[in-house]
């Protein structure tokens with residue numbers, strides 16, 4: 271789905287996703303994270319300015335080496351009184367008309383553009399905006415003094431709520447002034463460099479992205495000065511009662527890189543481990559891609575369970591930082607975003623490639639390092655998740671901007687990551703890596719699109735890659751490939767295997783991995799499939815016994831229903847899914863309805879239990895005897911062996927003979943059913959779950975089956 275920031279130069283936030291998935295943690299502690307690159311200012315701009323925004327979308331401004339706009343900001347923040355007072359001098363080296371924006375909660379005692387007063391502002395939503403008319407005389411100097419109150423920090427908010435609230439918040443436990451809250455005056459739709467002086471009461475530490483130029487602390491005050499001289503999309507400010515640990519490393523070019531942790535005292539002991547992990551990641555990616563583009567990297571703790579990535583830092587909730595696997599996964603992902611996302615900026619109007627590439631070179635690369643089996647398991651998860659989407663629910667990669675819901679992550683992160691895997695399989699690891707290094711050298715601090723990426727891969731590999739990129743980027747969905755026929759014949763010397771493959775329209779050009787098992791072992795072949803139906807012959811020396819299509823799951827495709835065992839998510843995300851509630855009345859009926867609503871997150875399509883079963887995915891909820899009776903009445907398979915008689919409640923999926931998925935939720939009694947309301951929605955990736963009260967005591971996915979045909 272296209273988020274609004276696709277059309278602006280300052281898109282609001284980026285992805286967030288659950289870091290709990292697959293990590294075997296309690297579903298209640300869902301950390302989520304966000305990264306943001308541009309801000310979306312379009313939503314609060316006056317109608318007058320909307321035209322400017324729209325035209326900016328069609329003609330992306332090139333990023334100049336030196337920013338046209340520069341901010342020199344000094345802010346004093348009192349987290350206890352929740353006040354902010356600031357002064358900014360904006361230098362604009364452009365003669366065009368500009369829009370100056372500031373949160374409307376702030377008052378402006380003084381504002382000047384060169385020698386003239388700032389004039390009246392127009393108010394839209396939470397923002398106020400001034401038009402600054404064009405002037406040939408450059409540079410122009412805009413000076414703004416502002417002050418006001420900050421909202422109280424609410425540590426009970428979860429990540430999406432923090433995002434949705436979008437307010438500058440402060441308290442002694444922490445201050446977070448998100449760029450999009452308008453906490454400082456800025457020029458809409460423009461990248462800018464900046465210098466920020468932060469003044470806080472003693473005991474507090476504060477930072478923004480960029481280089482720490484100087485800091486000092488006296489008995490009653492802490493001051494720090496940061497600068498960020500590359501053109502960037504916005505400024506977020508964080509402060510808190512931090513203990514700061516530092517470690518200086520030497521980057522690839524010999525330059526020093528300052529690593530810091532800004533941790534709350536209760537997790538200060540985690541600092542050494544985090545510092546050494548960050549160092550490891552920077553070394554990994556410098557060797558793999560090229561020099562780290564900044565002079566520092568900080569890990570900053572947040573009193574709310576948020577997760578943001580910005581250039582030179584990541585801002586993660588205290589509880590998130592405590593999770594043992596964060597250092598091994600999310601941290602590396604956020605460090606890598608300093609190359610992809612915050613080092614080279616995606617051209618959002620043409621699709622965000624940075625999440626897919628980051629997922630491929632971080633999350634997936636760590637699995638490859640762990641073992642081939644772990645990497646295959648991740649690919650299987652991607653394909654299984656994709657298979658759980660109903661046709662038409664996904665969108666082409668070129669329309670992906672940021673994660674807004676489950677389907678957009680399945681495409682924007684996973685499909686894109688798998689596309690990079692197929693590209694590496696096609697070009698070879700060495701060529702693939704050289705192309706990425708060239709892309710980095712050429713595009714650092716520039717806005718780059720999928721087209722630029724394709725150009726880099728073509729130039730280095732000297733291969734024409736238009737159709738490859740085209741089919742994976744501009745089409746929604748995925749190919750469906752099956753073995754239509756397979757046989758063997760005896761030759762004078764050796765044997766011949768004949769395999770006919772079919773794919774549904776529109777046809778893709780695919781390199782289909784095919785394994786032939788012979789009396790001596792397994793051989794891998796690659797079949798170039800271009801048409802809807804195509805026959806291949808392969809000669810082998812010893813007697814061939816079986817052929818298997820893509821056994822290693824390296825091809826992005828829609829798994830056939832046999833290959834993709836049904837998971838609970840299917841009836842959660844499929845908008846055609848119906849709900850059948852077996853309890854007919856009373857409190858337990860209400861509980862079943864609430865649970866169904868939580869799982870499907872939309873108004874329910876209820877079908878009475880007595881009706882015959884329509885050919886749509888269905889969620890069935892009831893008490894044990896009701897469920898057993900209903901399954902028998904509809905001649906469906908009974909309770910699976912693996913869940914039978916266990917726990918106080920169970921949920922499992924069934925693939926009906928026509929391929930349609932059913933999810934069944936069965937509880938011993940009303941209380942056991944009510945206990946599922948909170949945890950069950952977190953188990954979408956499972957085929958079955960067993961609960962004891964609200965605690966999952968068993969879970970798993972039905973085994974996937976490969977497409978194999980015995981030869982005779």
Ligand SMILES: [Zn+2]
Nearest residue numbers: 285305625628
């Ligand atoms: Zn990311």
